[in-house]
Amino acid sequence: MAIEQHNDVESGEANGVQHLQEPFISKEVESDKGVENGSIGMVLLSTFVAVCGSFSFGTCVGYSAPTQAAIRADLNLSLAQFSMFGSLVTIGAMLGAITSGRVTDLLGRKGAMKISTGFCIAGWLSVFFSKGSYSLDLGRFFTGYGIGVISYVVPVYIAEIAPKNLRGGLATTNQLMIVIGSSVSFLLGSLISWRELALAGLVPCICLLVGLCFIPESPRWLAKVGREKEFQVALRRLRGKDVDISHEATEILDSIETLQSLPKSKLLDLFHTRYVRSVVIGVGLMVCQQSVGINGIGFYTAETFVAAGVSSGKAGTIAYACIQVPFTILGAILMDKSGRRPLITVSSGGTFLGCFITGIAFFLKDQGLLLEWVPTLAIGGVLIYIAAYSIGLGSVPWVIMSEVFPIHIKGTAGSLVVLVTWLGAWVVSYTFNFLMSWSSPGTLFLYAGCSLLTILFVAKVVPETKGKTLEEIQACISS
Template sequence: MTSTAIKDIERGDNKPHEDLKEPFIDNTLKKVNVSEETDQNGSIKMALVSTAVAVCGSTEFGACVGFSAPAQSAICKDLNLSVAEYSLFGSIITLGAMIGAITSGRIADAVGRKGAMALSSVFCIAGWLAIFVAMGPVLLDTGRFFTGYGIGIFTFAVPVYIAEIAPKELRGGLTTLNQFMIVTGSSISFLLGTVVSWRILALTTGLAPCILLIVGLFFIPESPRWLANMGRKAEFESSLRKLRGENANISAEAKEIYESILALQRLPKARLLDLFNPEYIRPVMISVGLMICQQSGGINGIGFYASETFQFAGMKSGKGGTIAYALIQIPITIVGMILLDKAGRRILLLISTAGTLLGCFITGTGFFLKDQSMLLEWVPFLAVSGVLVFIASFSIGMGAIPWLIMSEIFPLHIKGIAGSLACIVNWMGAWVVSYSFNFLINWSPAGTFWLFSGFGVLNYVFVAKLVPETKGKSLEEIHASLNS
C-alpha cells in the first residue's frame, strides 16, 4: 500500500464535533423523552424501508461480481480477448474496489452514509455505460474498474448504515439482507446472462439497482448515530423518531447513543496506528481475519469463472451448472437470515466454513479422477455438486457474517478507519484469487480446489478459536465485552 493511501485512511474519521457536550445530551434527552404510557415498541416500518433502499447497493454489488461468469465466452469472442486479457477484466473490479475501500470510511464519515451510497451509484452507472459501448479492452477495463470503485464503497457504507439504523433485536437479520441482495443480484446476472447479450446484461442488471437507490435516498433518513456524532441535534431526533415510529419512546436509545458518542469523542482523533492499541487489536484481528477467511476459500475465483469451471469438468455447456449455481444461493441465504438471530453468528460461521472446505474437496476429487482417467462418468457430477455445496455453505454464513461482524465490533470513532482496513484486505484477497484462478485451474484443477480446501481447514480453526458471539447485544455492549 502506498504512503498516500495510508494517509487517506488516517484521515478517514470525522473530527469530534465541538457542540456535542453534556448540556447537548441533557437537552436532547428532554426533548425526545415522552410519557411512560407511550408505545415502547414503536414502528419498524421506516427501518425496513430504509434497509430496502440501502440494499439496492448490495444488489448492484452482486450484479457487478456476477457479470463476468455468464459473459466470459461472448466477450472473449466479440472483442477477441485472450485468457490473460479476460482475467484482467474479471479481476480489475477488485482493484477498483480496493481503492474504494481505502476511501470508503473517509467518504462515509465526511458526507454521511447516504452521501456515500449516492456517490457509489454514480461511479457504477458511469462504469456500466463504458462497458456497454466498449469496442476493445481499454474501455471495457475502465468501466469494470469504475464499477469496482463504486462497490468498494458499498461494501462499507451499506452494512454500516443498516447496523446503525436497525433496532438491536433485528440488526442481525436486517444486516444479512446485504448478503441476500448480493446473491440475488449475482443470481439475476447469472440467469439473465444465459439468455441476453452481455451488452444488454450490463444495461439491465447493472443500471437498475443504482437508479432505484438514488431515487430511494430522497425518502429515507440519515443514520442517527452519524448525525449525533456530527452534532446535528434536530436532525438526529428527527431521524431516530422516523426510524422507531412517531409514538415510540426513544429516550433510552437516544441516551445510550449519546453517552457512547460522548465517551468516544473524549478520545483523540483516530489514526491508522491506533488500530494496534491493545483495546482495538482484538476487533482488528477478528475483522481482518474474517475477511481473509472469506477470500482464501476461493469465492471470487469460483464465482467469477463458474461457467468455465463446469466446462473444464466435461460439461458441453456451463449453462446448466451456472443456472443451478444461481438458483441455490437465494434460498440458502434466506435460511441463513432466519437462523442468524436465533442460532447466532459463530455457529453459522463454523457450519459455513466446514461446508466450503468440503465442497472444494469434492470438486478437487472430481478433477483428480479426470486427470487419472478414472470414473470419468462421475467427474461432471462431482465437480458441479462440489461447487454447489461450496456456494450453499458460503451463502449460509461466510458470505454475510464477516461484514455484519465488521459493522458491529468497532466503536463509532474508529469504525471508518478500521472498516476501510478490513475492506482493503478483503478486496486485496479478492484480486489475488480472481486474477490467479484462470492460471491455477489451467495448471491443475484438482490442485486448485484442494488448495482452497486446505485454506478452509485453517479458516475453521480461526473461527473456532477467535470469533466471539455478538447475537442479541447492542453495539455498545459488544464494544464493552471486547475490551473486558
C-alpha cells in the same frame, strides 16, 4: 399507553443534548421491548433502499461473464484487452475500499451512497457509449470504485439503523441482493445486448438515488458529528412515535461522548491494544472468507465441471446459480435465531465437506479410479460448497465487520477490511487456474484446510454479537 408530545423532537427544534435525558414517553418501558413492539416500517424501507446499492454491486460483478463474446466481437478486442476490462472492476474496488471509510465518515452514510452511485452511473454510461477499449475500461473502473465504496457503507448503514433483534437478518440482505443482482445480470445478458445490459445496470442506481430522499441518515453518525436535533428526529423516525427511545438515545450519546474524547484515528491507531482485537476479528474473518476459494470456484464453475469430466458445464452452472439465492435467504432467516458464530461454523464445515468431496473427485480422475463416480462427486461437492458458503461465510463476516468497530475508527478500519477483501478476491481468482494446473485435488484440499482453520479462528477469536447493541458489543470486546 399515553404519549407525551415533545414538539422539539418532532419539529426538529431541540436546543441541545440535554433534551435526550428526559423520557420520551410518560410510561417507562424496557428499551428492547419498545423496539420490538414499535414500528419498523422505516427501518425496512431504509434497508430496502440501501440494498439497491448491493443489487447494483451484483449486476456489476455479473456483467462481464455473459457479455464477453459480444463485446470482443463488436469492439474487436483481444482476449488480453477483455481480461484487462474484467480485472479493472477489482482494481477500482480496491481504490474504493481505501477511500470508503473516509468518504463515509466525512459525508455520512447517505452521502457516501450518493457518491458511489454517481460513479456507478458514470461507469455504466461510459460502457454503453464506448467505441473502443479506453472508454470501456474507464467505465469498468468507475463502476468498480462505486461498488468498492458500496461494499463498505451498505452493511455499516444497516447495522447502525437496525434494532439489535433484527440487525443480523437485515444486514444479511446485503449479500442476498448481491447474489440476486449477479444472477439477474447473468440471465439478462443471455437475452439482451451488452449495451442494453449496461443500461439495465442504471436501474438499481436510480432507485437508490431516489430512495435516499425518503430515508433518514444514520443516527449514530449524526450524533458523532454533533447534529443533535437531526439525531433525535432520525432515531424517532426509525423506531416509531409510540416507542420509548430515551434509553437507546442516551446509550448512543454516552458512547459517542466517550469516543469523541479520543484523538482522530489514523491507520496506525488500529494496532493500538484497545482496538487490535476488533481489527483481528474484522480482517481475519475476511481473510477466512476469501481463503476458502469462493472467487476461484465461483468464477470458473463451468471449467471446473468440465475438468472433472462432466459433459457440459452449463447445467452445473445453472444449478450453482439456483442454489445461491435460497440458501442466502435461509442464512438471513437464521442469522438472528442461531447466532453468528454457529452459522459461520456450520458454513465452514460445509465448505470443507464440499471442497473435500470435489478434491476426491479430481483425485479419482487423476488416478483413473471409479471414473463413473467422478462427475457425480464433482457436481455434488461444488453444490454442497456453494450452499454452505451462501448460508454463512458469504454474509456473516460482513455483518460482524459492521458491528465490531467503535464508530470513531469505523471508517479507517472498514477501509482496511474492505481492501483486504478485494485483495483476497483478486489473489484467489488470479491464482486459481495456476493452482488447478499444478494439482486439481491439491487445490481443493488446500481450500478444505482453510475451511478448517476458519472454524478454529471463529472458535478462538470471534465473539457472539447476536442480540447485543453496538455499544454492548464494544464493551464485550474491550473486556
